[in-house]
Amino acid sequence: MTDPAAGGPDVEPSSPDDTAAEPAGPTAWGVPVTEAFGQMVLHPPVDRWFETVAACRDDGYVMAIDLTAVDYSAHPGRTDLPGGVRPERFEVVASLLSHATGGRVRLRTQVPESDPEVASLFDLYPGTEAMEREAWDLVGVSFSGHPDHTRILMPEDWEGHPLRRDVSMGRIPVQFRDAPPAR
């Protein structure tokens, strides 16, 4: 079995049934691939999120070590995406780990603001349940097919998603000078 994790990106010609937006660079598992500090980064489209992760799992990536979402609305002009991948407001990031080879793969999918929904990975890795709830709670990307799609860290009645960039930090006014004189 050829192991894509061992010798860097497994460069293979894209199959003809791919979509019209043909990725220019190298691909692995049929999706564009880049490299960040020695780790392989896959950029699957959002509608192929589940099947790409499933293909990775079948190739020995037994553990979903991390899953999160990033709001890129305050970061215009990103340059780390390969050609053919359109930047969107949200990005869901998952890190998979293969115990056999020690290889890692990171998957980043662009999620549009108008329809922030990604397929849940619960059927592949039940451990992503809590992490997907966290991503929904804090960033507001929803996961279709999740068994318990509720808030996890914030209070149940909280409005909004605090890790979005348009949510302010919130402050408590602290007066350091001109304190009222002692009686």
Next chain:
Amino acid sequence: MTAVDDPRRLAYIAGQASDARVNLEIETEGMTLNIGPQHPATHGTLRIVVKLDGERVMRAEPIMGYMHRGYEKLAEVRTYPQVTSLVNRIDWLGSFANEVPFILAAEQIMGVEAPPRAQWIRTLLFELSRIANVVLFLGDMGVQLGAVTPVFFAFRDREFVLNQIEAVTGGRFHPNFDRIGGLKDDIPKGWTEETKGVLGRIRTFCDEMEDLVTGNEIFQARTRGIGVIPADVGLAYGLSGANIRASGVDWDLRRDGGIGLVHDKLDWKVWTHPDGDSFARYWVRLQEVREACNMVEQLLDGIPSGPIMAKVPRIIKVPPGEAYVETENPLGVMGYYVVSKGDLVPYRVKIRSASFNNISITPWLLEGTYVPDVVSILASLYFILGDIDR
């Protein structure tokens, strides 16, 4: 499943007085019990809602977030050197270890490498925080099962380790000592010999625990065969650290592909246990403390000379990029996903803490157990609430 279907419960009830037999014939309704938020077994404020059928847990769900302090949001307005003082407070028992993966991620994006001496002292403090953290677990596990003595031994001997950490960093719990490109300061004079003396005390403590707890008949009855996690289930739920090694998975990031630390230059062993039960998790941690003592001893003997800081600018700007770095922390794998925009502050920091993933197995694990075992299973999973809620 009703109580009638279970042969073990039937056998238990048959051995009881006649009123228990009456209960068997009556269909009892399920009861919901809140364990926590304030409960001695939870190292903080965690609520576990369990649905009971008699003594048996039908469903269990952890409710977290009582200690959510929003570090990921706060990190977006702190400069990189300031973030370490926040992440210290995640796993407060082994706080230096929290800083290491964040600093390594920032160094990776910047393309900076710490000088060898800084890497050795980093590894040294990393393993000392592991000892300080896990020693408390070894004592605490006894308390959850009703043995109060071990925890006093643990607090007594952990103090010596904390004193050594304090002598270097200035803080017992919140060192804030790791810097991008190295460390804040060098180790003080005479510290090496003192630390070797402390290692002797910790080794004695491990032997005491072996005598007091491991061989204890009641402890074994309460932990052996209780809360068994098969290896494939543990992997699917993303368990890490001693929890997954106690299920027989030979995986330790210190040996398998960790970056930035010098564990690969040491002679040590990864301990595993085939059983996967509460006892195995306790046993593996006990061996890991001993192994950490061996590592610290080798590290003390082998510290290379040289500078403690690499050349980094005074005002640290991290170039654009994203990196994910994780290390084998006392509680399990801790990782930081850092996205940089090229500013003084990180654009996004995702903290992958070990306990958050370790606790996500509890609904699966607690189903079908008995109420007294809930506490011992939770204690053996060993989570810290600051590490869950962040």
